[in-house]
Amino acid sequence: MPAKFSYYMPTKLFFGKGSLNRLKKIKLPGTKAFLVTGGSSTTRLGYVDRVVALLKEKGVETVIFNKVLPNPNHAHVNEGAQIIRQEGCDFLIGIGGGSSVDSAKAMAMAAVNPGDCWQYIFGGEKIKNKPLPVIAIPTTAGTGTEADPWTVITNEQTNEKIGFGGDLFYPAISIVDCELMMSVPPFLTACQGFDALFHAVEGYIAKIASPISDMFALKSIQLIGENLARAVENGDDEEARGNVAMASTISGIVESLSCCTSEHAMEHAMSAFYPKLTHGAGLIIISAAYHSHLAKALPQRYIDMAKALGKKDAQDPMDFVQALVQLQKDCGVEQLKMSDYGIKKEDAARFADNAYETGGSMISADRAPVTKEDMIRIYEASFR
Amino acid sequence: MPAKFSYYMPTKLFFGKGSLNRLKKIKLPGTKAFLVTGGSSTTRLGYVDRVVALLKEKGVETVIFNKVLPNPNHAHVNEGAQIIRQEGCDFLIGIGGGSSVDSAKAMAMAAVNPGDCWQYIFGGEKIKNKPLPVIAIPTTAGTGTEADPWTVITNEQTNEKIGFGGDLFYPAISIVDCELMMSVPPFLTACQGFDALFHAVEGYIAKIASPISDMFALKSIQLIGENLARAVENGDDEEARGNVAMASTISGIVESLSCCTSEHAMEHAMSAFYPKLTHGAGLIIISAAYHSHLAKALPQRYIDMAKALGKKDAQDPMDFVQALVQLQKDCGVEQLKMSDYGIKKEDAARFADNAYETGGSMISADRAPVTKEDMIRIYEASFR
Numbered sequence: 001m002p003a004k005f006s007y008y009m010p011t012k013l014f015f016g017k018g019s020l021n022r023l024k025k026i027k028l029p030g031t032k033a034f035l036v037t038g039g040s041s042t043t044r045l046g047y048v049d050r051v052v053a054l055l056k057e058k059g060v061e062t063v064i065f066n067k068v069l070p071n072p073n074h075a076h077v078n079e080g081a082q083i084i085r086q087e088g089c090d091f092l093i094g095i096g097g098g099s100s101v102d103s104a105k106a107m108a109m110a111a112v113n114p115g116d117c118w119q120y121i122f123g124g125e126k127i128k129n130k131p132l133p134v135i136a137i138p139t140t141a142g143t144g145t146e147a148d149p150w151t152v153i154t155n156e157q158t159n160e161k162i163g164f165g166g167d168l169f170y171p172a173i174s175i176v177d178c179e180l181m182m183s184v185p186p187f188l189t190a191c192q193g194f195d196a197l198f199h200a201v202e203g204y205i206a207k208i209a210s211p212i213s214d215m216f217a218l219k220s221i222q223l224i225g226e227n228l229a230r231a232v233e234n235g236d237d238e239e240a241r242g243n244v245a246m247a248s249t250i251s252g253i254v255e256s257l258s259c260c261t262s263e264h265a266m267e268h269a270m271s272a273f274y275p276k277l278t279h280g281a282g283l284i285i286i287s288a289a290y291h292s293h294l295a296k297a298l299p300q301r302y303i304d305m306a307k308a309l310g311k312k313d314a315q316d317p318m319d320f321v322q323a324l325v326q327l328q329k330d331c332g333v334e335q336l337k338m339s340d341y342g343i344k345k346e347d348a349a350r351f352a353d354n355a356y357e358t359g360g361s362m363i364s365a366d367r368a369p370v371t372k373e374d375m376i377r378i379y380e381a382s383f384r
Numbered sequence: 385m386p387a388k389f390s391y392y393m394p395t396k397l398f399f400g401k402g403s404l405n406r407l408k409k410i411k412l413p414g415t416k417a418f419l420v421t422g423g424s425s426t427t428r429l430g431y432v433d434r435v436v437a438l439l440k441e442k443g444v445e446t447v448i449f450n451k452v453l454p455n456p457n458h459a460h461v462n463e464g465a466q467i468i469r470q471e472g473c474d475f476l477i478g479i480g481g482g483s484s485v486d487s488a489k490a491m492a493m494a495a496v497n498p499g500d501c502w503q504y505i506f507g508g509e510k511i512k513n514k515p516l517p518v519i520a521i522p523t524t525a526g527t528g529t530e531a532d533p534w535t536v537i538t539n540e541q542t543n544e545k546i547g548f549g550g551d552l553f554y555p556a557i558s559i560v561d562c563e564l565m566m567s568v569p570p571f572l573t574a575c576q577g578f579d580a581l582f583h584a585v586e587g588y589i590a591k592i593a594s595p596i597s598d599m600f601a602l603k604s605i606q607l608i609g610e611n612l613a614r615a616v617e618n619g620d621d622e623e624a625r626g627n628v629a630m631a632s633t634i635s636g637i638v639e640s641l642s643c644c645t646s647e648h649a650m651e652h653a654m655s656a657f658y659p660k661l662t663h664g665a666g667l668i669i670i671s672a673a674y675h676s677h678l679a680k681a682l683p684q685r686y687i688d689m690a691k692a693l694g695k696k697d698a699q700d701p702m703d704f705v706q707a708l709v710q711l712q713k714d715c716g717v718e719q720l721k722m723s724d725y726g727i728k729k730e731d732a733a734r735f736a737d738n739a740y741e742t743g744g745s746m747i748s749a750d751r752a753p754v755t756k757e758d759m760i761r762i763y764e765a766s767f768r
Contacts, residue, residue: 004400009393015594016388210399211603211630219599246595 005210009256011136011147012173015246017238019177020047020137023054029133029172030091032061034084034111036104037096039066042139047095047180051137063087065107068096072103073156077117081110084132091133091172098143101136102151105169108132121153121164133172139180141245142192142280144199144252146174161272170256176249178242186232189244190331191280193228196248197221197327198283202261203254205294205301206365213257216250221308223247225323229330262370263290265359266378269351270343272358277341284333289381290370291321297368337384348379389594393640395520395531396557399630401622403561404431404521407438413517413556414475416445418468418495420488421480423450426523431479431564435521447471449491452480455659456487457540461501465494468516475517475556482527485520486535489553492516505537505548517556523564525629526576526664528583528636530558545656554640560633562626570616573628574715575664577612580632581605581711582667586645587638589678589685590749597641600634605692607631609707613714646754647674649743650762653735654727656742661725668717673765674754675705681752721768732763 014022033055035048042048043066052062065080084092084107094104108131110117119125136146145151150165184192200220203213223243230240267282295302295317302317309323328334338344352375356363363370370378398406417439419432426432427450436446449464468476468491478488492515494501503509520530529535534549568576584604587597607627614624651666679686679701686701693707712718722729736759740747747754754762 004398004403004406006399007397008395010396011392012394013391014388015390019388022388212634215599215603219595250596 005208005212007210007212007257008167009147009170009253011170013147013176013249014174015176015249017177017179017242019175020050020180021054022175023051024057026173028055028058028060028091029135030089032087032089033063033091033093034080034087034089034107035062035064035093035095036068036080036107037064037066037094037100038068041183042096042100045183047139051093051095063089068100068103070099071154071161072099072106072152073154074116074118074121075156077103077106077110077153080107081117084111091135093135093137095137095139097138097140098145101134101138101143101145101171102153104134104136105131105145105151105165105171106153108134109169117153118155122155122160122162127168131168136171136174137180138174138176138245138248140184140188140192141181141241141248142195144196144248144255146171146176147249147252148255150255174249176245178238178245181241181245182235182238184235186235186332188278189235190228190232190333191278191284192248193224193231193244193280193331194284194287194328194333195280196244196251197224197228198263198287199251199260200224200247200254201291201305202263203251203258204305205298205367206258206261207367208365209258213254216257217254218304218308220247220250220254221305223250225309225327229327232331259365260362261365262355262359262363262375263287265355265362266290266351266375268358269354272354273347273351274341274343277343281333281336284328285336285338286378286382288321288325289378291324292318293370293374293378294368295321338382339384345380345383348376348383351379352376389592389596391594391596391641392551393531393554393637395554397531397560397633398558399560399633401561401563401626403559404434404564405438406559407435408441410557412439412442412444412475413519414473416471416473417447417475417477418464418471418473418491419446419448419477419479420452420464420491421448421450421478421484422452422454425567426480426484429567431523435477435479447473452484452487454483455538455545456483456490456536457538458500458502458505459540461487461490461494461537464491465501468495475519477519477521479521479523481522481524482529485518485522485527485529485555486537488518488520489515489529489535489549489555490537492518493553501537502539506539506544506546511552515552520555520558521564522558522560522629522632524568524572524576525565525625525632526579528580528632528639530555530560531633531636532639534639558633560629562622562629565625565629566619566622568619570619570716572662573619574612574616574717575662575668576632577608577615577628577664577715578668578671578712578717579664580628580635581608581612582647582671583635583644584608584631584638585675585689586647587635587642588689589682589751590642590645591751592749593642597638600641601638602688602692604631604634604638605689607634609693609711613711616715643749644746645749646739646743646747646759647671649739649746650674650735650759652742653738656738657731657735658725658727661727665717665720668712669720669722670762670766672705672709673762675708676702677754677758677762678752679705722766723768729764729767732760732767735763736760
């Protein structure tokens with residue numbers, strides 16, 4: 001047994017095609033639902049109506065909040081919390097991408113704790129009352145928020161984007177139904193899938209990795225390696241979609257048990273300056289240089305990951321980087337360039353400063369150090 | 385993604401040498417503890433005193449119940465429940481072998497639900513109130529009860545032994561500290577370790593196995609294969625002890641996500657007629673014949689398990705049985721015989737009858753059928 005470690009992931013997960021219908025059978029954590037969503041695709045594709053109808057069959061009324069933005073903001077969290085109190089809702093359903101689930105998690109806390117939610121998220125005020133239960137229903141495969149206790153909320157007044165959470169923030173129930181993901185277009189499928197991959201990869205190379213987080217991480221890497229290109233190429237491939245969805249959720253468990261490293265901090269810095277950059281695309285752009293830098297420092301970890309990603313006979317840590325680049329080719333995203341998003345080579349230094357300023361716990365999670373100078377070299381090497 | 389499946393294991397697990405000291409740091413689930421134990425070795429070795437002292441440092445008082453028998457009985461559960469109510473304890477600590485943790489789980493329910501506990505365990509009466517929280521501290525590596533929602537209670541008046549449980553029965557917290565297991569003697573270390581192995585093996589071949597239970601099962605099989613003989617040979621080998629402890633807990637997770645098969649039902653029948661037969665020893669005695677029978681029916685599953693158990697180049701399902709028998713030799717238990725316990729070859733038929741009568745869910749968990757006639761053949765082939 002290695003050093004001490006812990007395991008905690010109390011969410012009840014339901015996987016599989018058609019598992020949305022579980023809503024009919026499972027014991028719901030309350031009697032009046034507050035449904036949180038972005039409101040465009042989840043409504044257009046009929047998912048919101050399906051949820052409302054399934055709950056109605058059980059005599060459960062639903063109040064809909066469909067204004068969630070791609071970066072969930074704190075005004076909406078406060079607004080949602082107020083409606084929850086007025087309407088007497090006693091549980092939440094977050095359906096959509098990560099932003100909808102993250103908003104539901106934050107509203108669940110804000111609804112039962114007095115005042116502006118920002119004081120708890122940013123102000124360090126202690127949460128007095130346990131958040132209301134949340135049911136997470138992801139319609140994208142990437143963030144893993146359905147299996148982790150984290151939420152990212154932006155204060156639109158101060159432009160601060162804060163990751164926040166803890167044991168009280170795990171969803172009570174998550175339903176991972178690939179049928180709800182079939183219409184995600186190829187490019188986003190790829191970007192989200194690589195986000196899920198890097199949650200697993202970073203969790204595997206993080207300092208606090210444990211034998212159990214390792215097991216989940218390698219399983220997710222394997223599932224992404226075997227299925228992501230298929231899901232990108234043919235969005236109707238239910239098996240590939242389902243396996244990528246499972247990988248994303250498993251990567252969420254990795255985020256619960258281990259954590260992200262400086263790679264995520266480096267990407268957050270890029271998106272902070274260039275908000276149009278998709279998070280997954282940013283990760284893809286820097287990933288080959290980042291992992292080339294670390295492979296030498298952590299050879300066995302990278303050989304393990306190369307094997308999981310499909311290079312069964314891997315003996316060299318750089319085999320992982322080769323397999324990673326090959327997967328990017330197979331998913332049609334190897335040509336993504338910083339210049340596509342207006343990023344300049346000279347941005348490297350301010351990116352690195354920002355990553356170091358805001359990336360605290362992710363940077364201290366690095367098993368092998370990535371200095372600010374290393375970051376600059378990685379950004380510059382990634383520039384095209 | 386395969387057929388629908390679910391994941392739920394809400395216990396907070398702490399692993400590692402010395403992790404008993406976590407009691408000082410973690411948030412306890414109550415303010416007055418009811419400590420449940422068998423009372424001999426846990427007291428003699430000072431574990432009970434350590435727990436009481438650690439809780440005292442936090443201002444938490446402990447009431448001790450140290451009468452648990454190897455087969456926990458329902459009178460003790462009722463007695464414990466009454467003391468809990470009288471003393472106003474609001475959480476339980478089960479420390480010892482599986483029987484202590486199982487008793488704590490049952491008392492936690494009985495303390496807050498009126499009447500004789502047997503009506504809930506056997507009588508089908510609905511549990512009205514959520515059981516009190518339980519902290520499980522196993523001092524043996526075998527049952528996995530610290531990570532599953534099951535408890536086995538015997539009615540000493542009617543001689544019925546009932547497995548019972550459900551989502552409400554997961555321990556709130558489990559502490560898996562190999563330091564508390566160092567003095568388990570070699571034979572029991574082997575028997576308990578094989579019990580843990582078969583929880584994983586049966587969970588892997590059960591009908592309801594899922595990709596996540598499979599992952600845990602193969603990890604546990606691998607850990608047992610690499611460490612059990614070392615722990616048996618040298619009880620002071622902390623690394624081996626720690627890895628076997630982790631395997632046992634991981635096998636408990638497998639029991640939570642998947643389930644045992646007819647192998648466990650067949651052993652329960654043997655112990656029912658011959659109570660002196662150690663459960664793990666019974667499993668060891670029938671295991672080669674049992675798995676030889678099933679290997680042909682589930683070739684890929686058995687090849688996977690053979691690889692996990694150390695035969696990396698396995699291509700034949702019977703490679704698993706070979707590796708299993710080799711491990712039994714390496715652990716010094718390959719010579720265990722039914723006749724050592726007074727079992728006769730003619731017992732085979734009544735064993736099979738009993739297994740079929742009492743093994744309901746375990747028998748229906750078989751992916752490939754094991755008929756009563758198959759069982760008789762397996763018992764007879766195992767006879768020495």
